[in-house]
Amino acid sequence: GEPNLKHAFSEHNLERALQMGQYGVQFVPTPPDVESLKARVQDPALLRRMLDRLDLPGVAILDTKSDLEALTRSALHAADLAILPVSDWASLEEAGKTLELLDQTPLGDARGRILLTLVDRRTRVDESGRDLYERLSDAVDERGWHRFRTYLSRSPRVEALNSATSNPGSILHHARGTQVHAQLRALTEELVQAVDPEGRLAPPAAAAPP
Numbered sequence: 001g002e003p004n005l006k007h008a009f010s011e012h013n014l015e016r017a018l019q020m021g022q023y024g025v026q027f028v029p030t031p032p033d034v035e036s037l038k039a040r041v042q043d044p045a046l047l048r049r050m051l052d053r054l055d056l057p058g059v060a061i062l063d064t065k066s067d068l069e070a071l072t073r074s075a076l077h078a079a080d081l082a083i084l085p086v087s088d089w090a091s092l093e094e095a096g097k098t099l100e101l102l103d104q105t106p107l108g109d110a111r112g113r114i115l116l117t118l119v120d121r122r123t124r125v126d127e128s129g130r131d132l133y134e135r136l137s138d139a140v141d142e143r144g145w146h147r148f149r150t151y152l153s154r155s156p157r158v159e160a161l162n163s164a165t166s167n168p169g170s171i172l173h174h175a176r177g178t179q180v181h182a183q184l185r186a187l188t189e190e191l192v193q194a195v196d197p198e199g200r201l202a203p204p205a206a207a208a209p210p
Helices: 007-011 033-041 046-053 070-080 087-105 132-142 157-162 179-195
Strands: 082-086 113-116
Touching: 007 033, 007 046, 033 070, 033 087, 046 070, 070 087, 082 087, 087 113, 087 132
Parallel strands: 082 113
Antiparallel strands: none
């Protein structure tokens, strides 16, 4: 079959497994037997070395499950910035475990940043009248964790994009004008500033016409 992440780890090289997807985004397919791959990944620093060998411009996004097993640990070792989604108290506690794990890596836990998601500002959850977003953001700040200024709201329209068909639609193209579209734009600007404060990833300016 076609090369996937399992082949890349076996060969210690991502290049043969890269494929071109939608919107010019390259990706590495997930293997059908992820559990067997997890069992074979012994060196958490291997993925970082594989990425360092890729001569590709731009940003690499490592999308993981919410567990802290071998593949997720490899991604955390490789990441310059770890986005930790938090939507409730359970995910807040899981974020704490991830930050503890990041603290054990060479680059430290400062790379971890909380992103509050599925926010609904209409529902009050305590006697003081705070909503869940306010309670969670207060808890994050009390713990001294870094978080994004931007949050992502719950959106029925976006949920429909993800579930209405077998091929989820792009918020960029199919949810223009929505609050979530604007929030994702603001989040992207925060991300770029966090990972590339000197603007090295920006495309070169077009030459002026003669």
